[in-house]
Amino acid sequence: MRTLDTKEISNAVYALALKAGRTLTESCRHALACAAEKETGAARFALDTILENGEVARAEEMPVCQDTGMAVVLLSIGQEVFLTGDPLREAVDDGVRRAYADGFFRKSICDPLTRKNTRDNTPAHLHVEIVGGDRVEIAFLPKGFGSENMSRLFMLTPAEGKEGILKAIVDTVREAGSRPCPPVYVGVGIGGSFDGCALLAKKALTREVGSVNPREDVAEIEREALARINALGIGPQGFHGNTTALGVSCEVAPTHIAGLPVAVNIQCHCIRFEKVTL
C-alpha cells in the first residue's frame, strides 16, 4: 500500500492546468504547420495567424485561447494507493482554482439557469477510474465551448452499422460549419451506453493528433471519416480549403445487442492537453 496526500494531486493539477492553457500539443502544432502548406488565401492567412498565436502564447506566457475552458480532469488511481488529506474533489478543484487565478485565465463556469459565474472556474469536470497498481495518472484537458457546443450524440440502430457511424461523424462536422473553429479534431465514441459513449469520445480527444486506433476496422473508420470531412471544403475558420479536420480519433467499447451509440465530440484547433503520473 502506498500513501499519497491529495495535496500532491492538487499541485499536479495546478501545474498541468497552467501549462495546458498556454501550450499547444506538439502533434497539434505539427499538424497545423503541415496544413498551412496546403492552403492559400484567407485559409492560409488563418493558419499562419494560428501558428503565430502559438508562438506568442509561449513567448508571452499567455493563454493560447481566451476560452481557457471547462477543466476536464481524468484521474486513474491505482487500487494500491491510499489517499490522505483533503477530499479528492476538493484537492482537484483547489488546483484548478489556483491555476486559473495565477495564470490570469478566464473563469468560464456558471450556473446553467441563473448564469451566475462561480468566479474560480470550478467545479472541474472530474472522472475517476480505479485501476491496478500503485500509481496515479492525471490528465488535464481544458475544453472550450465553441467546439463543445457543436458536439452530438446519436443512438443509432445496429442496422445502420459502419455507414451510419460515418454519416453521424460527417453530418456533425458539416452542420457545425465555421462555428467550432476549424480545423477541428474529432473525438468519436462508438458503443457503450448513452453516457459511457460520450466519455469515450472525450477520451479519444486525449490521443495525439495523427495517432491510429490499433484495431484495423476502427482505424479504417478514422481514415474514411477524415477523408470525407476534408472533402466538405469548409476549411480553416470556414474560409474554404482542404483542411476542415486535423484528425479523427475513435474509441470503442462493447454495447448492448439492441444499440449502436455514437458520440461525436468536437475539439477546436487549439488542442491543449497535459498529463503526468505520480
Add this chain to the structure above:
Amino acid sequence: MKELTLPLSKEEILSLRAGECVELSGTVYTARDCAHKRFLELLEKGEKLPFDPKGAFLYYAGPCPAPAGKACGSCGPTTSARMNAYAPRLLKEGLGGMIGKGEMSAETRNALQECGAVYFAAIGGAGAVYGNAIRRAELVAFPDLLSEGVYRLEVERFPLVVAYDAHGGNLY
C-alpha cells in the same frame, strides 16, 4: 494587406469586399451573450446603450484577465452565431459592424446589407495574438458580468478577414 483605422467612413465600409484580409486599429467594444441581452432590454425601455452605437464596432469576445504589464489578457473572438438574436436590432441603431468568428444568420446578413455595415471574421483560437494587440482596455458597463462585461478596447493592427461585406458578399 489593407490597413484600416476606426472610425470607418461609409465609403471605407462600402469599399470592403468579402475575402479581403485587413489589419484594423482603433476603438471597439466587447459584448457577449449576457451583455447583448441587456442592450436589448435597455433599448426596449427607451434607455441609452453604454456606448454610442453610431459607427461603433462590437467585438464578440470576453477577455482573460490582464497580467501585470499588459493592457489585456488573451482575447480572441467567440462564436458569432449566438448573437444572431440581437445583431439586427443593434445594426438598426447604427453600428458600423461586428467582429467575431463563424457564420451568422440570413437575417443578420440582410441587416448588414440594409444598414451598410460589415462583419469581420477574427481568427478563432488566436487569443494571444489579439490580446497582445490591445493597447488599452477599460470596463464601461456590467462589471457583475466579469469577462462578459462591456470593455472599450484600443486595438492595434488586428488581423481580420472581411466575412460579410455591405453588398451581400459572403466569404462562407
